[in-house]
Amino acid sequence: xxxxxxxxxxxxxxxxxxxxxxAADERTVTLYGSARMETFIQDFDxxxxxxxxxxxxxxxxxxxxxxxxxxxxxxxxxxxxxVEIRPNSASDMRHWYGTWNFGSGTLLLGxxxxxxxxxxxxxxxxxxxxxxxxxxxxxxxLRTGQIRVTFPMKxxxxxxxxxxxxxTSNTTDKGAFTADTDATIPRLEAALSFASGAISGKxxxxxxxxxxxxxxxxxxxxxxxxxLANVTGSFGxxxxxxxxxxxxxxxxxxxVSGNVFNAGYSTLSAGxxxxxxxxxxxxxxxxxSDKAALFVNYAQLSEERDSLTTAGVSDEDEKSAMAFGAxxxxxxGFTMTPEVVITDEGERTTAGVKGLDRGNKKYYGIYWQIDx
Numbered sequence: 560x561x562x563x564x565x566x567x568x569x570x571x572x573x574x575x576x577x578x579x580x581x582a583a584d585e586r587t588v589t590l591y592g593s594a595r596m597e598t599f600i601q602d603f604d605x606x607x608x609x610x611x612x613x614x615x616x617x618x619x620x621x622x623x624x625x626x627x628x629x630x631x632x633x634x635x636x637x638x639x640x641x642v643e644i645r646p647n648s649a650s651d652m653r654h655w656y657g658t659w660n661f662g663s664g665t666l667l668l669g670x671x672x673x674x675x676x677x678x679x680x681x682x683x684x685x686x687x688x689x690x691x692x693x694x695x696x697x698x699x700x701l702r703t704g705q706i707r708v709t710f711p712m713k714x715x716x717x718x719x720x721x722x723x724x725x726x727t728s729n730t731t732d733k734g735a736f737t738a739d740t741d742a743t744i745p746r747l748e749a750a751l752s753f754a755s756g757a758i759s760g761k762x763x764x765x766x767x768x769x770x771x772x773x774x775x776x777x778x779x780x781x782x783x784x785x786x787l788a789n790v791t792g793s794f795g796x797x798x799x800x801x802x803x804x805x806x807x808x809x810x811x812x813x814x815v816s817g818n819v820f821n822a823g824y825s826t827l828s829a830g831x832x833x834x835x836x837x838x839x840x841x842x843x844x845x846x847x848s849d850k851a852a853l854f855v856n857y858a859q860l861s862e863e864r865d866s867l868t869t870a871g872v873s874d875e876d877e878k879s880a881m882a883f884g885a886x887x888x889x890x891x892g893f894t895m896t897p898e899v900v901i902t903d904e905g906e907r908t909t910a911g912v913k914g915l916d917r918g919n920k921k922y923y924g925i926y927w928q929i930d931x
Contacts, residue, residue, distance in 0.1 A: 586635040592931050595623040599684050599898075599924020606918030607904055619924070622646065626687025628653055637661070641671070653702060664710040674707070674720040674750035675699025675814070677761050679789050679800040679842050680856045682882040684898040684926040692816035694880035694902060695838045695858030697787050697802050699763075700724060700746070701815050717752035717761075724748060727813035728769045729781070732867065733831075734824030736771035736779055744768060746812065760790035767812040771824075771831075779831050781822050783812035787838075796846045803839040810834065817860045819876045819907070823867045834864040849888070856882040872911025879903045896926040 602616045630643030630653075643654040656669025676699040680691045692698030707722035724747075728740035746767040753760055765785050770778040785806025792799050810818035811834075820834045840858040847853065859879040866872045884898035904917035 587633070589632045589634075590630070591632070592629040593627055594929050594931070595627045595687055596927040597621055597623050597684060597686075597924070598927065599922050602921040602923075604918030604920070606916060607920055623687050623926075630654065640669075664708055667705070667707040667709070670702055670704050673700035673703050673705065673724055674722050674748045675763055675765055675785075675787065676701060677750075677763065677787060677789050677802070679791065679802045679840060680858070680882065681842065681844065681854045681886060681896075682856055682884060682898060682900060683896050683928075684884070684900065684924055685922060687926070689816065690900065691840065691856055691858045691880055691882060693860075694817060694878055695803070695840045695860040696816070696856075697789060697804065697838065697840070698814075698816045699765075699787075700748075700813055703813075712751065712753075715751065715753035715755075717754055717759075720748070720750040720752075722748045722750075726767065726769060727811070728771075729811045729813075729821055730771060731810075731821045732823030733771045733779075733781075733821075734826070735773045736777075736824055738774045739772040740769055741772060741778065742769040757793040758790065760788065762786075762788045765812065769811075779824070781808060781811050781831055782833075783808040783822075785809055785812070785814065785836070798842075798844045798846075800842040800844075801840075803837070806836045806838075807833050809836050817878075818862070820862050820864050820874055823864070825865070825867045827868075827870055832865050832867060834862055837861045851888070852886045854882075854884055854886070856880075866910040869910040873908065874910065875908040876905065878905040892930045894928050896928075897924070898926065899923045 598620050600616060600618055605612055605614050624645060624647040628643050628645045630641060633640040637660040640657040641654045644651050645653050654671045656667055656671045659666045678689060678692055678696045678698055680696045682688060682691050689698050704725040705722050707720060710719045712719050723745040726742035726745050728742060730737040730740060748763060748765040750761055750763040767783040768780060770780050772778045785804055787804035789802035808822040810821045822834055823832050825832045838860055842854055842856045844852055844854040861877045863873055863875045866874055880900060880902040882898060882900045884896055887895045889895055900922040902920040906916055907914045
């Protein structure tokens with residue numbers, strides 16, 4: 560972590576000192592940071608654990624090492640960039656990319672949010688937000704390496720994003736096809752954002768493909784796709800956001816949140832069996848004042864695939880969650896978000912046999928954030 564911090568400061572220094580003189584009036588470097596704490600109780604029913612036969616309640620009181628960050632934004636004429644790190648030793652780089660405005664659009668190279676990162680929930684207590692993506696919100700591919708071109712679309716008051724992302728692979732449930740994986744194309748995403756008056760939103764399509772290989776060099780293709788959309792409308796002090804989508808083999812694509820099943824090899828068909836997924840999420844909010852707002856979320860995620868072992872039946876999973884919270888601005892740059900999150904872990908069907916109810920998980924507490 561210390562090495563990355565030194566590198567970040569050195570990059571800012573080199574950027575300001577080494578640019579051509581003709582760009583001297585345009586170059587800027589902006590440093591920023593965010594410190595965040597999670598303070599909440601997690602209360603799990605005994606059914607949510609395969610190893611415990613009792614309810615479990617724990618206090619969580621910790622730095623949010625995933626979403627706290629320190630970064631630098633660079634700008635020099637048509638060139639720009641962002642380097643951002645966090646105090647997480649397992650994964651300390653959040654963003655590292657450069658941009659070039661070529662007139663009709665902008666080229667981006669490096670690691671940042673994928674276009675498919677399009678959540679609508681304001682829930683943030685657990686991990687700085689995104690928890691409800693495990694239950695239906697749209698977190699997409701999070702931050703990943705990519706080459707992306709963005710074109711302004713004046714007709715819809717938005718942007719068109721075309722991105723080629725780092726390919727992924729997955730050998731889980733692939734039977735004997737685990738000797739190797741081959742990818743010949745990047746993951747592809749295309750997104751269109753739009754706005755009109757009090758309404759704004761985004762639609763996205765994505766595709767990915769890789770081969771799994773057995774020890775005899777026989778290969779099978781695993782193809783993934785998904786179609787997503789979100790829309791938000793403001794009506795006086797109220798706002799309403801809706802989002803959802805459908806997809807195939809989203810876990811194999813690398814879609815980060817909530818996936819239970821993977822595309823799998825079936826001896827019944829001697830081929831790959833696909834997973835179908837459906838997501839839905841909604842948020843209703845009310846702005847009390849410039850200092851406070853209330854929100855409520857509901858999210859639902861469903862998955863289904865044909866059984867890998869039993870003909871004529873399927874594996875199924877459905878779960879949902881609700882969140883209630885308030886966003887309170889204590890001072891400029893300082894917010895508190897008291898929240899309650901309740902999940903319904905549902906029932907999972909395996910090879911056509913429905914399992915026991917998996918109980919509920921409850922979280923309640925406050926998320927603290929100071930941006931500087």
